[in-house]
Amino acid sequence: MPTQSQNSNIDITLKHHGGKLGVTGSCHELRIHRNGTKHGILIDCGLFQGKDAKDKNGNDKKLDIEFPISHLKALILTHTHIDHIGRLPWLLAKGFKQPIYCTPATAELVPLMLDDGLKLQLGLNKGQRERVLELIRKQIKPIPYNQWHRIPLSSRSSSLRSSSSLKTSPSYLLLRFQPAGHILGSAYVEIKLPNNEIVVFSGDLGPSNTPLLPDPISPKRADLLVIESTYGNKIHDSVETRAKRLQQIIERSLQDGGAIIIPAFSVGRTQELLFDIEHLIHHNKIDSKIPIILDSPLANKVTKQYRRFKKLWSKEAKTKLNNQRHPLNFEQCITIESHKEHIQVVNRLKSTAEPCIIVAASGMCAGGRVMNYLEALLPDKRTDIILAGYQAHGTLGRDLQCQKSRVWIDNQSVEVNAQIHTMSGYSAHADQADLIKFVEGIEEGRKEIVVVHGEREAREVLEKILDATSC
Ligand SMILES: [Zn+2]
Structure with a gap:
């Protein structure tokens, strides 16, 4: 990276605060530099697990949020697995007061999942947990699938409005959730930039043909696609059988x-x-x-x-x-x-x-x-x-x-x-064929694909197939 938009007033970069080189700790930032000012949108804030939870010296990785947050305008949650939401209490403890966007089903599941995590990992009692969860509930703004919503970039346009026919202007981004077929409420995220380019974060994508949830449908356009690769090198056994x-x-x-x-x-x-x-x-x-x-x-x-x-x-x-x-x-x-x-x-x-x-x-x-x-x-x-x-x-x-x-x-x-x-x-994850199908279904854009959320071999195999960049 950086990923540079074609518009002269705006350029974007991706920052990865987890979930780039491993499959846990997902936390990506779309950083937008507009008219000399820096803004950030965080996508997921997950916990590191397994070997990802150790630093290079073998010590437990700190849960602290070790990246700047004052320029962040929003947190977007793709779904409620703990490796995508588990560091949320630490983000709030660091002073994050911006809206947390997710689908309505995810909004219901977040407190359930975090309550369990706060009890098991931190040993908080019921009252302490409830105080943390209350803060989170206040900041969560549920947005149904398939509706565009504004994320203001300046405080002057800070009211949240929803409309399917909003015209983009340089002062805000548009956000839309689409079903990812991974777990209840899971979504991939489309972010429309002021120059009308669209950045898509896949979150975790579900496989085809599972009986309980519908399959994900590719976005129409993705100028920059950030896609998971958990099974980028594998084909699953058939779901049907x-x-x-x-x-x-x-x-x-x-x-x-x-x-x-x-x-x-x-x-x-x-x-x-x-x-x-x-x-x-x-x-x-x-x-x-x-x-x-x-x-x-x-x-x-x-x-x-x-x-x-x-x-x-x-x-x-x-x-x-x-x-x-x-x-x-x-x-x-x-x-x-x-x-x-x-x-x-x-x-x-x-x-x-x-x-x-x-x-x-x-x-x-x-x-x-x-x-x-x-x-x-x-x-x-x-x-x-x-x-x-x-x-x-x-x-x-x-x-x-x-x-x-x-x-x-x-x-x-x-x-x-x-x-x-x-x-x-x-598996609740798309396999290699599903991931390729998702990318091939995108009709417009596809200028840049960044492969994340996979162990080395899975990531590299998918990168090669998609001829994607590794930033
Ligand atoms: Zn997941």
Whole structure:
């Protein structure tokens, strides 16, 4: 970089405060220099996880916001995964008072996701957490999909107005969210510059043909595209057949008894899994006596929001609802709320090895209730673990995926005798073909493409295919 706009009064640069060279800590800044003044728009403010959370000396990376914020005009959130919103409390602590734009569903999910993070990472009590969340709620401005909204660049035009026919002028930018198909409320972001050029930030894009959410549709124009590359070097197993593959693994796993543990992100993965499990139960492919245990208070709350925002579901999912099915709320699913109840279930399964399917957070086995299940049940060879999503370097999930015979949990070495299965069809991310399709669908612009949010090989492979720049 820098990326220079053609307009003589304005030039733009991209700054990356995380999520450029790794897949966590997403935080990009579109910096606009206009008539000699600097303005910034921040896109996401995520937490570093796994190996990204260490500095070059191996120390934990500070959560402090180590970049200037006084010139920032807004924060835009693409979706509520913690690696995209987790540093938000620290941004506010540094004095960020500007609007936080996101979709209405994201606005509902942000406090849920952060409440969990503030409790787990900082150990804040309920009152302290509520004070932080109240501040965030006040700054959040929900904007529905497919509507242009103004982001003023000068304080004189600071009122927020919405209109689909706004004429651009040099004093503000226009912002629009479009469905990204990644998780509920997720969006890619179009930012129209005063010179009418459009910058697009993909956020995290979803794969094609998932049953619960509609596929992302490419923007018409993107002069500068900042695109994720989590799976820039991979093609997923077919989404259409994933329920069948899940059924096969479950059938095999249940032959010797024992628990099936599916670590899952509370938002997105859990709901996709429940959706498919309900499908298998409906078609008598899973024994009606096998308990499906959803052990994640956060996932329970998020699932309620998925049910609330049914209008954002795909056609296929809506059809099920019209046929009196309840894909995210079925009888065989037992939800565990209290910690006491959770410990009872863990102990019971450890002593009985009775067959059941447990869906619990976190998705990369980097905390959450799934850890107690793993510590108790990994040494038992009757246990099966289904890794249904991306496992970042440095996480326990990645260690399991690499078939390590011993892992560390809570400073204890735990023997792994369980069977480990990986299912990529459950990724909430676009694969290489989906990413290329997204780019090729852009009809106008495409002057510059910047590839972010990927490990080195994934990024470089996609860059080469797209012939993109690496800034
Ligand atoms: Zn995400």
